[in-house]
Amino acid sequence: MRVSTAFNRMLDIPGGLVQDVSFTDQGVVVDVRLRKRRLRCPCGNTSKAVYDRKIRRWRHLDLGSTRCWLQTSIRRLDCVRCGRVRTEQVPWARPGARHTQDFEDVIGWLCQRTDRTTVTRLMRVTWRTVTRIVKRVVDGYVDNGRLDNLYRIGVDEICYRRGGRDYLTVVADHDTGRVVHVAEGRTQQALNSFFLDLGPERCAQVEAISMDMASIWKQPCATHIPQAQICFDPFHIIVWANQALDSVFRSKRRQHNSHKQWQRTRAAIRTGAENLSVSRRKLLEETNRNDQKLGQAWMLKEDLRDIYRTIPPSQADNYLNDWIERANNSQIQEFETLARRITKHKTGILNTIHQGISNGRSEGINAKIRLINKRGYGHHTAATLTTMIYLTLGKIIIPLPTK
């Protein structure tokens, strides 16, 4: 069998025919001829006049341990539609790419699943290259239907750089758990841009939106989705409860013999009752026995958590009223204050429960974004982090070339 025939079969390059193969310092260079002679602009326009030609190479998937390159004589055309000279579109690579689509898809697939250092080592590319590739892959596969059929959504902000000045606004679909919109900043404009993308018809479908309590999002929601119920994220309510409990506990610091003991106890009271280890549970029971006020505060925290966990939604209203009354009469200042805050936000809290979005999905997404940060995906800019969010949380399906 001839070498070019073998490579033709092995690589099966869409729209290309292998002419020759050479082994160089950089790896295997496969000369490819375009099957179609028609000159096609990336915009879709075709032309007969060739502006000029030059040799271009694309990195393809490795052959064993050897790098592989596709090489062809590429033409440029003076596109009347684009109004400028552009390089013709080849079927095996995305416009402007220096890697084949198969190579890029493998990078994207890997980045959905593992950290960037692994990807750069395995694929032998730089971080910057990965960033550029992921952008193209996301643009190529992002589901344009993601804005259809949105009924219950959540909006949250994420701070992506230390110092707390750089924010992204993230909108997620509670029903699919997918991120549908990312905008720079934590402003009303950031959410308004989402509603404008959605358009009036799809805005009218939205039944509920979850957010944090002190929210700047209320105004854009009142303008664009006035019919939607505002729901408050359980996460923030629980944070409040934990803060109140913490404050009760801190005031007792002197009663603990050692700092270590104090820390262990603090960790125990913060943990949800259902997640306590045997030893922590013991510690907690002892602490609560010795200090009735703290025990009472802990119970109030746990009872508030239960509204999202074990209480049937049909009983939620009564349960919450009852809880507010108990907190009000607790004679614990921190919980009396909490009771007032909860009363103020009662409707939003109950909406969340009745809408069935108390599972904290949006917060789950927030936690995942923080994980992306941790994995070191080099999001020094809002744009790179945005791309990574779509890649990993946008439920983008990337086909592997090894089908």
Ligand SMILES: [Zn+2]
């Ligand atoms: Zn064009």
